Amino acid sequence: MSDGPALLGEHRKLNADSALVKEIEERVRESGVEYVHYQTVTISGRVVGKTVPARHLRRGLEEGVRMIRLVLADMRTDRSGNPIGGGVNATEFVAMPDPDTFAVLPWDPGSARFLCRLYEPEQGPEETAGRPLPADARGGLMRLHGAFTQRTGLEMRTGCEPESTWTGPGAEAAEGHRVSPAFHADSLDRLRPVYRRIVAYGQAMGLDMVEGGHEGDDGQLEMNWAHDRAERTADRLIDYRRICRQVARELGMDVTLMPKPPGTGLGNGCHHNVSLWRGEENAFTDPAADRLHLTGTGRHALGGLLRHAAAMAAVLCPTVNSYKRLLHGSDFTPSRIDWGRETKSCAVRLPANGRLEFRLPDALANPYLSHAVLLSAMEDGIRSRIDPGPPKGEGGNAVPFPALPGDLGxxxxxxxADPVVTAALGTGLADLFLEMKTAEWSRFRAAVTDWESAEYRDAVC
Known part of the structure; x- marks a missing residue:
C-alpha cells in the first residue's frame, strides 16, 4: 500500500493494468462473486458506497463510481437547514477502488468489496480537476504517511483495541453476579457465539486475530488483531466494526461502540498502540538507552502526543457522549494529560515492548483521522525535541497534569487553535470536520435530555 497516485488519471491507468484486472477477474470467478461494493468512509467513520454487478468489474476498476459529496458529512445540515459540505448543486466526487483491498465478504460470498480513494472530477476547474478530494479521510492518511516517511525514513505502525458492548441472548450477567466480569472465563464463554464468528469473519477478511477477552462491563468484548502499518490498521478497524454489526444481526443481538452506553462503568475505548519503525528496527526502543528503554525519538514522540493531546481530543473522542467516558469512567480511563510506566489510568502508557499505548481514543473515532493527528503530533515532538517530562508519580511533580477537555465544545x-493538529487533516478536511462537529454540538445544546426532565419537571410543584 503506497501513498497513492497524485491524480485521478494516474489511478485510472494503474487500475487498467491488464495483468491486475485479469487477476481480480479470476478471483471473482473462483469465488462466485456476483456483486462488488465500492466503499469509502465518511468523516464520522460510517461506511458508504455503491454496489456494481460483477460483470462490470473492469468498468468499475477503470472509472470508479460517483457519489454526491454531501454523503461525506453523513448528509447532515446545520441548525439553519443548510447542507454541510456543499449544497445540492455541488459537483460529485469520484471513488476509485484500490485493487489490493479486494475482499470477499465471508457472510455473503456472492459479494466482495473494494475500499476507495476519492478524487475531484476531471471536468472541474483546472486547479482542482482530477486531484485528490480534500475531504477524503482515507486518502489523506495515506498521503500524509507517505510524505512523513519520505522526510524521516520512518514508518508508523499501530494496533487498536476496540471495545464493544453486546446485549441480548448470552450477554446478560450471571444470576447473583456481584464481582467484575473482567477476564472472567464464564462471562467470556457466554459470548462464545459472538467471538467465534468475529474471529472467523475477521480472518477471512485479512485480520490476523490474535487475542480477545471479556472486559469490565457486562457484555463488553475486546478483540485484537496484529499490528501493522497505520493505513492497514485503520482499514481493518473499519472492517472490524462492520463485522460486529453483521454478527449482531445474525445472532439477534445488539452491539454498540458508543463510548459510554447507559448503565455502564468503563465505557468503550479504542486504545491506539503506536510505534515508529526504520525498516525492521523499532525506533522507540533501545535496551541500552535508559531505564525506560525509550530512545530519544521515542521520548520526543511521546512529548508531541502529550503537547497536542487536548487539541486531538476532538478527533479521538469525537462525540458528545465521548466525554461521559472520560469524566465519568473509572481509574482505567484517562482524565488528564499524563503518562506513566504500566499505569493504566494515564493518557499514555509505556509498556515494556517498545510501543506507546495512547488510551484517549474511543471506539467511535474515525481511524483515518485519529492516525493522522497522532502521526503529526509525534512528528512535531521529534522535530521540536519536546520533552515529555517525568512519568506520573516520579520526579517530584509539584504541578498537577493538565486536564483533558470536559466536553465536545x-x-x-x-x-x-492547534495548527499542527489541523494541518494533519489538511485545510479542507479540517474545516469540514469542524463544521460538522460544531453542528453536532449545537444540536446537543438545544436538546432537552431525560436528566433535565427528571431534575426540573416538578421542581417547584
Whole structure:
C-alpha cells in the first residue's frame, strides 16, 4: 500500500493494468462473486458506497463510481437547514477502488468489496480537476504517511483495541453476579457465539486475530488483531466494526461502540498502540538507552502526543457522549494529560515492548483521522525535541497534569487553535470536520435530555 497516485488519471491507468484486472477477474470467478461494493468512509467513520454487478468489474476498476459529496458529512445540515459540505448543486466526487483491498465478504460470498480513494472530477476547474478530494479521510492518511516517511525514513505502525458492548441472548450477567466480569472465563464463554464468528469473519477478511477477552462491563468484548502499518490498521478497524454489526444481526443481538452506553462503568475505548519503525528496527526502543528503554525519538514522540493531546481530543473522542467516558469512567480511563510506566489510568502508557499505548481514543473515532493527528503530533515532538517530562508519580511533580477537555465544545475550540493538529487533516478536511462537529454540538445544546426532565419537571410543584 503506497501513498497513492497524485491524480485521478494516474489511478485510472494503474487500475487498467491488464495483468491486475485479469487477476481480480479470476478471483471473482473462483469465488462466485456476483456483486462488488465500492466503499469509502465518511468523516464520522460510517461506511458508504455503491454496489456494481460483477460483470462490470473492469468498468468499475477503470472509472470508479460517483457519489454526491454531501454523503461525506453523513448528509447532515446545520441548525439553519443548510447542507454541510456543499449544497445540492455541488459537483460529485469520484471513488476509485484500490485493487489490493479486494475482499470477499465471508457472510455473503456472492459479494466482495473494494475500499476507495476519492478524487475531484476531471471536468472541474483546472486547479482542482482530477486531484485528490480534500475531504477524503482515507486518502489523506495515506498521503500524509507517505510524505512523513519520505522526510524521516520512518514508518508508523499501530494496533487498536476496540471495545464493544453486546446485549441480548448470552450477554446478560450471571444470576447473583456481584464481582467484575473482567477476564472472567464464564462471562467470556457466554459470548462464545459472538467471538467465534468475529474471529472467523475477521480472518477471512485479512485480520490476523490474535487475542480477545471479556472486559469490565457486562457484555463488553475486546478483540485484537496484529499490528501493522497505520493505513492497514485503520482499514481493518473499519472492517472490524462492520463485522460486529453483521454478527449482531445474525445472532439477534445488539452491539454498540458508543463510548459510554447507559448503565455502564468503563465505557468503550479504542486504545491506539503506536510505534515508529526504520525498516525492521523499532525506533522507540533501545535496551541500552535508559531505564525506560525509550530512545530519544521515542521520548520526543511521546512529548508531541502529550503537547497536542487536548487539541486531538476532538478527533479521538469525537462525540458528545465521548466525554461521559472520560469524566465519568473509572481509574482505567484517562482524565488528564499524563503518562506513566504500566499505569493504566494515564493518557499514555509505556509498556515494556517498545510501543506507546495512547488510551484517549474511543471506539467511535474515525481511524483515518485519529492516525493522522497522532502521526503529526509525534512528528512535531521529534522535530521540536519536546520533552515529555517525568512519568506520573516520579520526579517530584509539584504541578498537577493538565486536564483533558470536559466536553465536545471545548475540544473543538482547542482543535481549531492547534495548527499542527489541523494541518494533519489538511485545510479542507479540517474545516469540514469542524463544521460538522460544531453542528453536532449545537444540536446537543438545544436538546432537552431525560436528566433535565427528571431534575426540573416538578421542581417547584
Amino acid at each position: 471545548r475540544a473543538l475550540e482547542l482543535f481549531a
